[in-house]
Amino acid sequence: MEPTGLMLPGGFNPDRDPVPGEASTTPPIVWGPRDHRQIPFPANRSSRKSDLPTFCFRFRSRLPVAMATSRLGVGETLGALNAALGPGGPVWLKETRARHLRARDFLAPRRALQARFGDGQVPERVVHAVAGLQGPGVAPVLRCAPTPAGLALQLQRSAVFERVLGAVAAYAAPAVSASPGPRVILHCPALRGAPCALRLSQLRAVLVADHLSRALHTHGVSVRLVPAVRDPHMLTFLQQLRVDWSAASERAATEALRSSAFAKLTPANDRGALPLGVLGRVCLKELVEERGRTAGYDPNLDNCLVTEDLLSVLAELQEAVQHSPEDSSLGLAAAPDAHADSCMVVHVVSCEEEFQQQKLDLLWWKLDDQAPLRQKHLVCGPVKVAGAPDTLTAPEYYELRHAQVCKASALKHGRDLAQDPAWTETFGVLAVASIKFEMLSTAPQSQLLLALADSSISTKGTKSGTFVMYNCARLATLFEGYKRNMEQGLYPTFPAVNSLDFSLLQDEGEWLLLFNSVLPFPDLLSQTAALACTAPGLHITARTEMVCKFLVQLSMDFSSYYNRVHILGEPRPHLFDQMFARLQLLRAVRKVLHTGLAMLGLPPLSHI
Incomplete structure (x- = not known):
């Protein structure tokens, strides 16, 4: 008996060859109830454009009412298509180029199908399953057909237009997760200075942090922004940039951190050797070794000079971790350590600030037993200006534009x-x-x-x-x-x-x-x-x-x-x-x- 399946042709390059879906001289195959023939992918291509080949599977039944009212999704459709192929990794791709969309909306590439089905054949039952695909959020399928590029699928476009354009608001908002995840503290150190000293790489970090904050808020994630801006000129500049950031009301208390710092300062025989304004020196080498250089810490991290300003920064971060917003799932009576475990601190820094920020992280862990375990660094790459000095500041850049x-x-x-x-x-x-x-x-x-x-x-x-x-x-x-x-x-x-x-x-x-x-x-x-x-x-x-x-x-x-x-x-x-x-x-x-x-x-x- 012949094996049931779709034969995959060789030698086809979808990026080089004409758009799949053109007319083929391969005769159409009509399926009977007990047919076990192979479905060959068309190998001959003419210059004449046409629809998908005639040997394709069509599905036109109406969707159930409950299914028709759900929002269609690309992710849901791709998930259902991949599931229809059976166990294995994802295979289907959504088309985006206009020339491909003339013939298909989704494609399971030929090489991926060959890897999945080894013998170069896609079982008939799989093709039938794809052609009859239904499910919540799954776009209605019109037809599924073999092409030189692979298995091509086209949607019922009129039905998709109707479903999407009949519920426009649903497609302009994300699906808010029932469990949005941990609270996020976004820390942008660049905002502690004055705008006149803000470099372009720091401006980039500020804009990334602001955009990320908006994206997280849209998904229902509780976000706390640090630092609260104190400089009135920086606040004015942020308003010009339409950056939504909080202003400072009062300075966080540093007494507890100061006591912890003095207890862990490296003994110094000559206190006068320390720079002016420095309270002492803390060795971070042990922490670097403990957390492992493979985690990404700079191996050159050694000692950290502790100052009042540094303790003030840590105190503000500490207060942000312990702050419990009204919408927090923890509730107001949660234990202090529960706050630390339920949040993630993301330090959004320029590449020039990364080394100093790593010092701050380790110092926080050294001085505060309740420091959050999840601290991540989002490091923004350098900003180069063609034909201009590197000294261009953010306000000068704004005035130029x-x-x-x-x-x-x-x-x-x-x-x-x-x-x-x-x-x-x-x-x-x-x-x-x-x-x-x-x-x-x-x-x-x-x-x-x-x-x-x-x-x-x-x-x-x-x-x-x-x-x-x-x-x-x-x-x-x-x-x-x-x-x-x-x-x-x-x-x-x-x-x-x-x-x-x-x-x-x-x-x-x-x-x-x-x-x-x-x-x-x-x-x-x-x-x-x-x-x-x-x-x-x-x-x-x-x-x-x-x-x-x-x-x-x-x-x-x-x-x-x-x-x-x-x-x-x-x-x-x-x-x-x-x-x-x-x-x-x-x-x-x-x-x-x-x-x-x-x-x-x-x-x-x-x-x-």
Whole structure:
């Protein structure tokens, strides 16, 4: 008897060869109840485009009511697809490129299938299981077919449009976990100085900490920010940057730490040998050896000079650990050591501050028996400026970007609007958007190279924050145009969403916006807030670059679609159905865009 399965062809490179799903000369195979034939993957490819091959499995049954009301998810769909293949690691991939999405939405690559099924065949039962896939959060499947690239799957796109666009708010928010995890204390040492001394690498750490705080808050995680800012000039600068950070009310008490420090100071025969203002010296070598250099501590750590300022820093961290917020799952009567065990301290530091921060960690453990066991370092890489001195400070960088925004606006509008109160906030938002997208679009641990030329803030440059804000304003103009025409009686009022015909959304740019932007947005928010709380080692990474990259790509896809498709057409009744379906899609895009900007502390703009 012939083995049942899908034969996998060799020699195909999906990145080099034409898009799978093109016409094939392989004859279609019709399955009977007892058929045990192999399903060969098509190897011949012509230049003529067509749909998926005819030998594919289709599934069109309606979903149960309870299932139809749940939010669709990329993660849930991928999980179900991988489970359908049986035991083993993940195989399925979500497509993102427009040229691939013309033929498929998900792909199980040929080589991965060969590795999974050894003999080069995918069992018939597996293909049937994938084609009939259902489950909470799983997108409805239209068909599953073998292609030269592997097993290709296409969704019931009209049904997906209907499910997603009928519940837009659900896709602009993360799924808040019932158990959000430990409390997080975000410590950013750069905020203890004055803004005039703030280096660009320190500014990067501040912006990373602020963005991470917003992401964690969105997921229901209790976050405490340290230090509370004392310098009024720093507070003003943070407000300019739209960084949400707490201000100081009173200084934490240091008496207990001082007593512990004096008890553990290294004896010194000559107290006058210590620098002025230093209380004593503490040896950290033993702690470094105890915790292991493999954890990431610098092997050169030895002695630490204890000062009043250092004890003040530790006292503030100590108070933050012991602080029990009202929403804490521990309750107000929790024991002090329970607070330390239930929280994680994340020190967000520039690479220049890392060595000193490691000293502080070890000193805290040395002096305080209740110091939290989980202390992690999120170290931000260096910031280099092309063609500029390394002495450029954060306020100087802000003033430069603000002046460039004002200059670009004057060139666009033909007059200087910098003194116009109506534009003051707009220019400030654009300057901050430019800075945040520059600082946050690169993974925080990587080196960042800044270009200070005027062209870096142009709305024509697709990588800039001003480009994202420009498209945000275009969306606002679009909906304002619809509202104005409706008030003039040219368009009818917006109909109920459940009456819209989403089968009219046939343009590939429309599916690109929904499938790459709206549908995966909740998963993106979850990944941004993910911290490896229990991972070994001193250092931790965060995906703070994801939101900026996502918003840039969303803006590029929207801009391409908006430039090509006329949304607000002529006021003719037979055109209204398609117009309203498109407007509902762009409502979802706008909601996602505004939510993403809020994660960066940026308000949406209606004009530029």
